[in-house]
Amino acid sequence: MSTNTEQSSPKPRIESLSDLIFGLALSIGALSLISKPPGSPVEIRSDMAGFTVSFIILISVWLRYTSIMSVLPLETSATVFLNVVLLFLVSIEPYFFDLINLGPNPTQSQLANLEYASVLFALDIAGLMAIMAFFTHILTVEEKKIISPELIQKYRLLRNSFFIASGLFLISVLPQFWAWSIKGTHFRFYFWLIPIGIFWIRRFLEKEPNEQADKI
Numbered sequence: 001m002s003t004n005t006e007q008s009s010p011k012p013r014i015e016s017l018s019d020l021i022f023g024l025a026l027s028i029g030a031l032s033l034i035s036k037p038p039g040s041p042v043e044i045r046s047d048m049a050g051f052t053v054s055f056i057i058l059i060s061v062w063l064r065y066t067s068i069m070s071v072l073p074l075e076t077s078a079t080v081f082l083n084v085v086l087l088f089l090v091s092i093e094p095y096f097f098d099l100i101n102l103g104p105n106p107t108q109s110q111l112a113n114l115e116y117a118s119v120l121f122a123l124d125i126a127g128l129m130a131i132m133a134f135f136t137h138i139l140t141v142e143e144k145k146i147i148s149p150e151l152i153q154k155y156r157l158l159r160n161s162f163f164i165a166s167g168l169f170l171i172s173v174l175p176q177f178w179a180w181s182i183k184g185t186h187f188r189f190y191f192w193l194i195p196i197g198i199f200w201i202r203r204f205l206e207k208e209p210n211e212q213a214d215k216i
Helices: 004-010 010-035 043-071 076-097 106-139 150-173 187-191 191-204
Strands: none
Touching: 010 043, 010 076, 043 076, 043 106, 043 191, 076 106, 106 150, 106 187, 150 191, 187 191
């Protein structure tokens, strides 16, 4: 067998595992809502808002991940390793989501746990975005000739969007974003909407991909 075949053979298995992990992460997030029946309409709205943010983040990463991995060669141990790390971060995201979805009027002890869990959640998503930025960067290296030259600038902008999103989630870890609040909700949770919004606004502004980019 050729070296190229040996390098690419794990790819279908990794892609299948990736689909499974993303699917489980989305399902577990929904099941966590069922495990804690709400006691009031306020709790219902709080639970749904938290789940919506978690769902949008995961589905956004998954959409880009599947398109990038369809053309990204797993040619180095670093690429394979980062792919495994990304899947680990995806798999633990529902756990952090469940911890920060406590509902209204938490006790002081719960607030301390909530703050810590929100920091871990932000670091988790920052890691996801950083790895996606790295994978996208590989596509833009002209010497590798993975994508057509006319698409390189487009994916450089996408790479930069992932880096910015990662940086914003890292910034949200600062204590000030927990100390500030709007109508009783910590500003950190509102701040997370900024990188999510940047991602989707950019996605809607993208031009229809040509045939060469159909898989990306």
